[in-house]
Amino acid sequence: MSSSEKEREQLDLFRALPGDMAPRDAQDLMAYPFFSLAKSRRTAPIDFRSGGVTVRVEGTQEHGIATIWDADILIWAASQIVEARDAGIRPSRRMQATPYEILRFIGRGTSLRDYQRLKAALDRLQSTTIATSIRETTGRRLHRFSWINEWKERTDAKGVPLGLELILPDWFFAGVLDEALVLTIDPAYFKLTGGIERWLYRLVRKHGGKQRDGWQFDFPYLYRKSGSLAQPRDFARDLRLLAARQSLPGYVLSVERWPGTPEILAFRPVPSTAR
Numbered sequence: 001m002s003s004s005e006k007e008r009e010q011l012d013l014f015r016a017l018p019g020d021m022a023p024r025d026a027q028d029l030m031a032y033p034f035f036s037l038a039k040s041r042r043t044a045p046i047d048f049r050s051g052g053v054t055v056r057v058e059g060t061q062e063h064g065i066a067t068i069w070d071a072d073i074l075i076w077a078a079s080q081i082v083e084a085r086d087a088g089i090r091p092s093r094r095m096q097a098t099p100y101e102i103l104r105f106i107g108r109g110t111s112l113r114d115y116q117r118l119k120a121a122l123d124r125l126q127s128t129t130i131a132t133s134i135r136e137t138t139g140r141r142l143h144r145f146s147w148i149n150e151w152k153e154r155t156d157a158k159g160v161p162l163g164l165e166l167i168l169p170d171w172f173f174a175g176v177l178d179e180a181l182v183l184t185i186d187p188a189y190f191k192l193t194g195g196i197e198r199w200l201y202r203l204v205r206k207h208g209g210k211q212r213d214g215w216q217f218d219f220p221y222l223y224r225k226s227g228s229l230a231q232p233r234d235f236a237r238d239l240r241l242l243a244a245r246q247s248l249p250g251y252v253l254s255v256e257r258w259p260g261t262p263e264i265l266a267f268r269p270v271p272s273t274a275r
Contacts, residue, residue, distance in 0.1 A: 011167065014084065016097035021083045023105075025075050025185045026175050028134050030206035033057070033227025035068040037195030042067075046227040054133040054142060057227075059124070066128040066147055068198045070121040072106040072190060074147060077168060078176045079105070085177065093173045096154065098163040107190035122151045122166065135175065145169040188249035196238045199226055201248045204267045208251060214268025216256070222265060239265055 029035075032055050036042040041064035046057040059065035077095060084091040099115045108114050125147035136143050151166035175181045185205055192198045203225065208215045217225075223235050230238070243253040243265065256264040 011094035012090070012092045013165070014080075014090075014092035014095050016080050016095060016101055017083055017087075017089070018101075021079050022184045023075050023187055023189070024079045024082045024176075024182050025202060025205070026078055026172065027181045027183055027206055028175055029071065029074065030183070030202040032132075032134065033199075033225060034130065035071050035199075035227075036065040037068055037199050037226060037228050039067060039069070039195070042229065044229060048224070048227060050224070052133060054131070056131045056142075058129050060127045063120075063124045063127045066121070066124040068195050070124050070147075072108075073102060073118075073121055073125060074172065075185070076102050076105045077166075077172075078182060081173070081176045082182055091177075093149075093168040093170070094165065095168065096163055096165045102164070107187075122148060122164070126151060130171075132171075135171070143171050145171050147172065186249040192247065192249075194238075194242075196226065196228065196230075196235070197242055197247060199228075200239075200242060201251075204248060204251050204253075208267050208269065212269070214251075214266060216264050216266040218262040218264050220262050236263065239263075 032053065033046050033048050034055060034057055036046075036059075041059075043059055043061055043064050045059075046055065046065065048055040057065055076097075080095065080097075081091040099118050100110050103110050103114055103118060108118075126149070127146065129144065129146055131142040131144045133140070133142055146169060149167040149169055151164060154162040154165050156162055183205060185202070189198070189201055192201060200222075203222075204215075207217075219236050219239060220232070222239065223232050226235070228235055240255055242248070243255045246253060248267075250270055251267050252270055254266045256266055
């Protein structure tokens with residue numbers, strides 16, 4: 001029996017819960033550059049180091065690094081795990097769901113083409129490898145994993161499709177089970193179309209939260225934190241455009257400038273009475 005077969009046998013199968021639920025995101029994934037922000041295939045590694053935090057992400061030549069759109073599947077998984085935990089149901093890293101359930105939750109279509117894109121996203125999540133010091137308490141050692149240990153399409157004895165089965169890594173599962181490490185996000189997030197736009201919403205939600213006075217970062221810091229391959233000037237232009245468009249659900253953005261200092265992006269929650 002292979003190691004993957006042994007792992008599967010040792011894990012209970014968690015069937016995805018039906019019905020609508022609030023989308024939840026893992027704070028670690030919101031705060032650091034774990035995903036490609038481009039829809040085109042990225043094979044250049046993401047290598048982020050700041051203070052005691054290390055994040056290195058690598059993809060294969062065939063699939064490239066998992067994208068921030070692929071991460072929607074992890075948001076679905078986190079939402080299922082938290083919903084089950086809060087309902088007194090024991091979740092598991094081994095999950096089963098239909099493509100329709102996943103696609104509907106993340107705001108995608110349910111055509112054959114959408115199903116094929118879902119499978120491609122699962123392939124990227126499985127083939128992307130991460131090495132990080134986040135939540136490691138053993139000095140300089142790094143935790144190495146992929147976003148999905150394995151996944152497969154399930155059928156019954158007659159070949160009738162039963163959906164998808166996937167196994168999540170310990171690192172992700174443990175972070176989601178910790179209430180302090182998960183945040184509810186606005187369902188409108190799934191409608192955001194730009195990679196930087198999606199990344200920025202998650203960062204703003206993580207750091208700005210519901211603080212009345214909001215938060216702010218300078219442009220060079222945001223550029224380093226994004227892991228983007230764009231030129232700094234192009235990245236800065238995108239930030240200015242996002243501030244002008246005000247497209248992030250629940251937040252107001254502004255760009256502040258002072259002579260001799262980098263531009264600053266400030267963000268604060270929209271007052272509840274204005275929503």
